[in-house]
Amino acid sequence: MNISVVIPLLNEEESLTELHDWIARVMQSNRFSYEIIFIDDGSTDGSWKIISELSLKDHNVKGIRFLRNFGKSQALHAGFEKAQGDVVITMDADLQDNPDEIPELYKMITSDGFDLVSGWKKKRYDAVIKKNLPSKLFNWAARKTSGVKLHDFNCGLKSYRKAVVKHIDVNGEMHRYIPVLAKNAGFSNIGEKVVKHQARKYGETKFGIDRFIHGFLDLITIWFLSRFGKRPMHLFGALGVIMLFIGFGFALYLGVDKLFIHTKGRLITQRPEFYIALITMVIGTQFFVAGFLGELILRNRTDKRRYLIKNELNFS
Known part of the structure; x- marks a missing residue:
């Protein structure tokens, strides 16, 4: 099979038939063998009914329905797990x-040798204050932190070599950072393509300004995981050494000062240096404990399903 199109959705009943017909037209005109995987992330409208009807008319349509809303990352994970296409x-x-971008995105993977190609919505039709400005700030921070030079990390239109989606673990709300996850997994040939962005035709966006706050928090998380995810003691142990070194330094100073310089001065417990030494040594010990706990959790971790599927369509 040439292409798997993975489409996560939440309450998009108005657009699904039109989107399916558009994708099918592009695939057939280019003679691609394909599958369209709709992942219904707990929709409360008629989205699943429409997906079911489409699957009866077109055997290339497959559907996954979550028991409730688990989030876009979990929907993508489920779709990646089922995808069979080479791209x-x-x-x-x-x-x-725009589905008309599919042939070029496919070519960039199969002919140009990219592992992943991310769309860049250079001209956007979103509200400037609500989405454009926060998105630019978010993308700048992501580039600086991750080292992946993309203009638009959060563009939903992306193409992947099959091996990429089978080897990355998209969880939490990490769908924004799939290029970073791919790079960390060893797929470093990441490209970018300017794609056409269209104004929303039906309904309203499901995302608010709070997604960018979550995005920045996730950025810190992925930075930590990429640097120290497999060796947490390297971070917490280093911080612990620094704090203990500071604490022992103050303790040594207080001891020398008391024994050899001001033998009849104030009690050590009356000096602020004593409390600095005490607090830094306690914090240093806590960092060490956090590092040990991190290592123990890492070595005893078991994979657990992060979503529950209610129905599936056309998967053999």
């Missing part, structure tokens, strides 16, 4: 991503 393409279900 996997993700897009949003709101018709803001």
Whole structure:
């Protein structure tokens, strides 16, 4: 199979039929063998009914329905797990991503040798204050922190070599950082393509300004995981050594001062240096304990399903 199109969605009943027909037209005109995997992330409208109807008319349509809303990352994870195409393409279900970009995205993977190609919505039709400015700030911070030189990390329109989606673990809200996850997994040939962005045709966006706050917090998380995820003691142990060194330094100073310089001065417990030494040594010990706990958790971790599937369509 040439292409798997993975589409996570939440309450997008108005756009699904039009999106399916558009994708099918592009695939058939280019003679691609394909599958379209819709992942219904707990929709409360008629989205699943429409997906079911499409699957009856078109055997290339497959559906996954979550028991409730688990989030876009979990939806992508489920779609990646089922995808069979040599190239996997993700897009949003709101018709803001253009299916006419699919052939070029496919070519960049199969002919140009990229592991992952991320879309860049250079000209956007979102509200400037609500999405554009926070998005630019977010993308700048992501570039500086991760070292991945992309203009638009959060663009839903991306193409992947099959091996990439089968070897990365998209969880929490890490869908924004899939290029970073791919780089950390060893897939460093990451490209970018300017793609056409379209104004939303139906409904309203499901994301608010709070997603950018979550995005920055996730950015800190992924920086930590990429640097110290497999060796937490390297971070916490280093911080512990620094704090203990400071604490022992103050303790040594107080001891020398008391024994040899001001033998009849104030009690050690009346001096602020005593409390600095005490607090830093306690904090240093806590850092060491955190490092040990991190190592223990890492070595005893078991994988656990992060979402529950209610229904599936057309998966053999």
